[in-house]
Amino acid sequence: MTGATHRLADALRAAIEAGDYPPGAALPSAERLAEEHGVARATAQKAVQQLAAEGYLTLTRRHPARVKERPRHTTVVRDRVVYRDELGYFFDRNAQDWAAVAPPTRKFEVPPSHVADLLGTTRGQDVLARRRLMGPRGATAAHQVAVSFIPLAVVAEIPEVGAERTGSGGIYDRFEEHYRAPLEWRETVSARHPSPEEQKALGVPASSPVLVVTREARILRNGEEVVVEVNETAMAAAQFAVSYHVERDESAAWTG
Known part of the structure; x- marks a missing residue:
């Protein structure tokens, strides 16, 4: 994972943890994330895929990534x-x-x-x-x-x-x-x-x-x-x- 991908994944993870994207909410598209964060579209896609691999997001083909319903507040x-x-x-x-x-x-x-x-x-x-x-x-x-x-x-x-x-x-x-x-x-x-x-x-x-x-x-x-x-x-x-x-x-x- 490149530095830009890592930084974007960290920013999105922090936003999810803070409740900016509550469970069930749709994440912006890769194009919009790339524009908002000043990165390439491929970088935004990799950051989203990383959060999905960590269990934060659910990915469905032809639909926006959604924040997964999971009790992350309990460690x-x-x-x-x-x-x-x-x-x-x-x-x-x-x-x-x-x-x-x-x-x-x-x-x-x-x-x-x-x-x-x-x-x-x-x-x-x-x-x-x-x-x-x-x-x-x-x-x-x-x-x-x-x-x-x-x-x-x-x-x-x-x-x-x-x-x-x-x-x-x-x-x-x-x-x-x-x-x-x-x-x-x-x-x-x-x-x-x-x-x-x-x-x-x-x-x-x-x-x-x-x-x-x-x-x-x-x-x-x-x-x-x-x-x-x-x-x-x-x-x-x-x-x-x-x-x-x-x-x-x-x-x-x-x-x-």
Whole structure:
């Protein structure tokens, strides 16, 4: 993206964020934008395409670009702490009161290869996938797509984790009750393009990246640490951030 394209995209993005172009409003044509901002028509077109890729605009052939209906005012910052309330464990204080925006689903499916590797299952082999579309209370569209992948051997050992209703505290309480040990978690944060399912659920275009938090739930079973679940939560990258406390290593101890 050239400097002129970058500057125009920044100006249009700022105008949208400020409400100069409210959701549903049509953007001026590329010709008019080029004239108003003193750039070439091709530059204006590229700036509009960039904002569409970021999820700000909807492009329809032979129609003006329109500002997309999306809750850009909500930026949720995830931290690296596990909490607990009366419902059980949760991992995002800012989304503690979120709820499912559609009925949760569960089915047998082949997980992504990296998930199978984390679970210790054979690639291409079915596992149980529990899928939830989550958002703030009252929301009609999902802000997060969360999928829990559980090995079938674990489901056979603890049938409750495969049931429609898993009981108070959910699957994590069932794991700890069964194995009589505390869970430990490890998360990896990455970014990628959304799947078709995520595009539809989150309302993002194929070119707009999603932030993915992959969380392994580990527990001691007969003295050996095993992964009993992998959760992948995808969210629009433009709306989320990850925050954590940076600790000093002994080598970085303050000597003042």
